[in-house]
Amino acid sequence: MIKPTDSALTASRLNESTKMIFHRRWVRVVDNFFQSRWKGLSVAIPYVWLVIFFLIPFFIVLKISFAESLIASPPFSSLFEWSEDAALKMTLIFDNFAYLWEDDLYVKTYLNSVKISTISTILCLLIGYPMAYAIVRASGTMKYLLLLMVILPFWTSFLLRVYAWMGILADQGTLNSFLIWAGVIDQPIRMMYSEFAVYIGIVYSYLPFMILPLYANLEKLDLTLHEAASDLGAHPITVFFTVTLPLTIPGIIAGGLLVFIPATGEFVIPDLLGGGNVLMIGRVLYDEFNSNHDWPVAAAVAIALLILLVIPMMLYQHAQSRQINN
Amino acid sequence: MPSRDKSITDMPKKRSTFLLSVLCFGMAFLYIPMFLLIVYSFNYSKIVSVWGGLSTRWYISLFESEEIWSALMLSLKIAIVNATFATLFGTLAGLALARFRHFRGRTLFTGMISAPLVMPEVITGLSLLLLFITLGDLIGWPEKRGITTITIAHITFSLAYVAVIIESRLSGIGETLEEAALDLGAKPLRVMMDITLPLLAPGMLAGWLLAFTLSLDDLVIASFVSGPGSSTLPMLIYSRVKLGLKPDINALATMIILAVAMGVLIAGWILIRQQKQRERDAQLAGAK
Numbered sequence: 001m002i003k004p005t006d007s008a009l010t011a012s013r014l015n016e017s018t019k020m021i022f023h024r025r026w027v028r029v030v031d032n033f034f035q036s037r038w039k040g041l042s043v044a045i046p047y048v049w050l051v052i053f054f055l056i057p058f059f060i061v062l063k064i065s066f067a068e069s070l071i072a073s074p075p076f077s078s079l080f081e082w083s084e085d086a087a088l089k090m091t092l093i094f095d096n097f098a099y100l101w102e103d104d105l106y107v108k109t110y111l112n113s114v115k116i117s118t119i120s121t122i123l124c125l126l127i128g129y130p131m132a133y134a135i136v137r138a139s140g141t142m143k144y145l146l147l148l149m150v151i152l153p154f155w156t157s158f159l160l161r162v163y164a165w166m167g168i169l170a171d172q173g174t175l176n177s178f179l180i181w182a183g184v185i186d187q188p189i190r191m192m193y194s195e196f197a198v199y200i201g202i203v204y205s206y207l208p209f210m211i212l213p214l215y216a217n218l219e220k221l222d223l224t225l226h227e228a229a230s231d232l233g234a235h236p237i238t239v240f241f242t243v244t245l246p247l248t249i250p251g252i253i254a255g256g257l258l259v260f261i262p263a264t265g266e267f268v269i270p271d272l273l274g275g276g277n278v279l280m281i282g283r284v285l286y287d288e289f290n291s292n293h294d295w296p297v298a299a300a301v302a303i304a305l306l307i308l309l310v311i312p313m314m315l316y317q318h319a320q321s322r323q324i325n326n
Numbered sequence: 327m328p329s330r331d332k333s334i335t336d337m338p339k340k341r342s343t344f345l346l347s348v349l350c351f352g353m354a355f356l357y358i359p360m361f362l363l364i365v366y367s368f369n370y371s372k373i374v375s376v377w378g379g380l381s382t383r384w385y386i387s388l389f390e391s392e393e394i395w396s397a398l399m400l401s402l403k404i405a406i407v408n409a410t411f412a413t414l415f416g417t418l419a420g421l422a423l424a425r426f427r428h429f430r431g432r433t434l435f436t437g438m439i440s441a442p443l444v445m446p447e448v449i450t451g452l453s454l455l456l457l458f459i460t461l462g463d464l465i466g467w468p469e470k471r472g473i474t475t476i477t478i479a480h481i482t483f484s485l486a487y488v489a490v491i492i493e494s495r496l497s498g499i500g501e502t503l504e505e506a507a508l509d510l511g512a513k514p515l516r517v518m519m520d521i522t523l524p525l526l527a528p529g530m531l532a533g534w535l536l537a538f539t540l541s542l543d544d545l546v547i548a549s550f551v552s553g554p555g556s557s558t559l560p561m562l563i564y565s566r567v568k569l570g571l572k573p574d575i576n577a578l579a580t581m582i583i584l585a586v587a588m589g590v591l592i593a594g595w596i597l598i599r600q601q602k603q604r605e606r607d608a609q610l611a612g613a614k
Contacts, residue, residue: 038515039426046419046485047431050438053482057453060460127355130348137345141598146349148594153356156586158543159560160579163567164359167366170571173375174362207356257444265446267546272567282448286546289452299456302449309446317440 065096065299096300106301109279110308116195116280117263120202121210124259125252127203128210132251135211136218147215154208162201162272169197169273193275201269206262210255217251218244250319257316261309281305360583367576374571384577393562394578401542401559404473408480409538413530415481416488416537420529421522423489424496442486451550454479458551471553479551480541487540488533495529496522 100106135146153161168174169191176188191197221244229239267282274280281301289298367385371378388394419439422429429435442450458468458475468475503525507517545560552561566572 035513035515038518039422039429042418043422043426043429043435046415046422046489047435047438049415049482049485050435053454053457053478054438054442055434057457060456061449061453064456127348127352130345131352134342134345134349144594144598144601146353148590149353149356152587152590153360155539155590156360156583157560157563157579159545159563159567160363160575160582161359163563163571163575163579164363166567167362167375167571167576168359170375172373177375204355204359207352261444262446265448267448268564282446285448285452289550295456298452302452305446306449309444313441313444316444317437 061299061302064296065303066094067296067299096296097304099297100300100304105279106284106304109281109284110304112279113264113281114308116198116278117202117260117266120199120206120263121256121259123199123203124207124210125256128207128255129214129252132211132214132218135215150208150211150215158205159268161205162269165197165201165204165273166192169200192273193277195274195278197273198270198278198280201273202259202263202266205269206259209258213254213258214248214251217248217254221247250322253315254319257312257319261312261316264309265305363576364580364583367573367580369573369576372573374573374576384573388574388577388581391574394559394574397557397559397562400473400556404477404480404558405538405541407477408484408541409534411477411481412484412488412537413534416485416533417492417526417530419485419489420492420496421518424493425501425522439486439489442483443490445483447544447546448550450483451479451547454482454547455550471551472556475551475553476548476556476558479547480537480544483547484537484540487536488530491533491536492526492529495526499525 131150135143135150138146166173170176171188171190171192173192175191176185179185180188225243225247226239229243230236234242265282266280267286270278270280270283271286274283282305285298285301285305288294288301292298366374368380368382369376369378370381370383419435423436423439454475455471458471462468503521504517507521508514512520543560544558545564548558549561549564552558557565563575563578567575
């Protein structure tokens with residue numbers, strides 16, 4: 001005979017086991033789903049994120065660069081309008097780009113940015129190449145220590161490293177005091193708020209970006225070629241220019257682009273060290289947006305800057321993918 | 327790959343005066359400014375570049391400044407959330423790039439991963455701000471800009487860096503272990519959980535740290551997408567030093583540099599020890 005308590009117990013057991021079965025089935029459904037779909041899911045998450053927060057914003061900038069500046073909120077005209085016969089009308093206004101082209105300031109600023117970042121890149125290469133070479137040739141622990149020393153500044157605040165130069169280059173700064181003390185000059189020279197200061201700032205901030213790809217390239221070099229060249233009687237300098245240098249062109253390109261591209265759009269360095277005297281496109285964009293509130297022109301400046309950088313950026317991506325494939 | 331019988335490291339070591347002097351000059355160039363920053367933080371004088379005797383008064387005024395503390399806390403909050411999400415998304419993206427050979431839209435995906443790395447900050451900042459404004463008009467979110475919008479902006483560019491680290495680490499590890507597990511009958515997801523992810527752990531840690539630093543360091547993008555009342559630490563520093571030198575900022579810089587140097591030295595020490603351990607293991611294996 002089944003006692004009431006027993007039946008209750010059985011019922012509860014039964015209930016539990018159905019729950020278990022149900023639970024298991026649920027787990028299996030989820031499991032199957034993941035087994036078959038996890039790849040798609042794991043691509044989808046970063047993919048969707050980047051489309052929303054990287055790709056779409058870019059098209060919004062493109063759209064606004066073709067709009068008209070208005071004194072309103074938001075301060076630009078809308079690109080699409082419903083006209084009277086209910087057809088969607090699209091008005092593209094090239095005024096902003098024409099304005100950039102006609103106004104001397106922008107063309108000059110562009111050329112100046114390219115000039116400054118090109119010279120800075122060359123300076124970084126001239127200092128960075130021998131440094132990378134010396135680090136590769138150092139032995140054991142010393143090599144790691146030197147590499148760490150190159151990487152360390154990269155982890156400290158960029159802003160504060162630029163700030164450090166404000167103290168050195170100021171009229172009563174360290175460098176002027178030192179030069180006066182050494183008797184080289186008797187009046188402080190003005191170094192802050194000049195192109196000179198901007199060059200120093202860029203080379204200082206981006207030097208590690210030049211050294212690291214060069215180091216990686218130099219370390220992988222096959223030395224049998226060097227031996228062959230020296231055995232055949234080539235002078236070490238000839239060996240360097242005919243063997244080593246051509247073989248490290250990938251490293252030079254990678255390092256050069258890593259310096260050139262961000263330096264062209266740089267804002268902090270020309271703003272803090274260059275003051276109002278040095279025109280660079282990143283700063284003009286920032287001011288156009290934050291001080292003049294001319295969004296369409298700011299957007300047009302951004303698009304024009306991107307067009308300027310698109311070739312170096314594609315070059316970089318090409319070099320990067322080739323390196324990964326190797 | 328070329329045969330690695332010899333590399334530049336094994337070259338006969340003639341000391342080159344030229345290389346040595348450029349190396350010394352370069353290192354001095356990198357380190358003297360930071361060194362001076364530290365020295366002047368102990369300067370009593372209010373004018374940073376004029377020495378007025380040893381003092382710790384700027385450290386005291388730094389600790390008492392509520393503005394700096396709240397900016398630091400905001401920056402740390404953003405950096406931690408950013409690093410966690412960026413590592414998560416970036417690892418998925420890196421896995422996709424290195425291990426899933428073909429999927430729809432791969433070219434676009436590769437482009438979207440590598441573009442943020444070289445995109446000028448002013449453009450990233452401007453475009454994200456315009457997105458937030460457009461979204462605000464369309465769906466009423468984000469209502470106001472601040473910590474959330476800064477964090478989203480930071481995740482967007484940090485995840486690209488993490489993805490690149492993970493991708494290069496995955497191609498460094500190679501696929502042999504994963505293939506072995508698959509041959510022994512493990513399901514792909516199991517292989518991912520039990521083999522690939524544990525192997526990736528150091529790369530993920532490096533990615534987290536990088537994302538954390540990138541976020542703590544960012545001024546331009548944060549100033550575009552932040553709203554009134556939410557100043558991150560770099561924004562606060564920038565607004566203070568814009569008009570000249572400030573001794574308490576020197577004190578702040580000193581603390582940041584020392585903290586980073588400690589972190590990097592510890593990490594470097596661990597790396598060198600691991601390297602030596604591996605060399606010793608290899609020697610032992612060879613002896614047997």
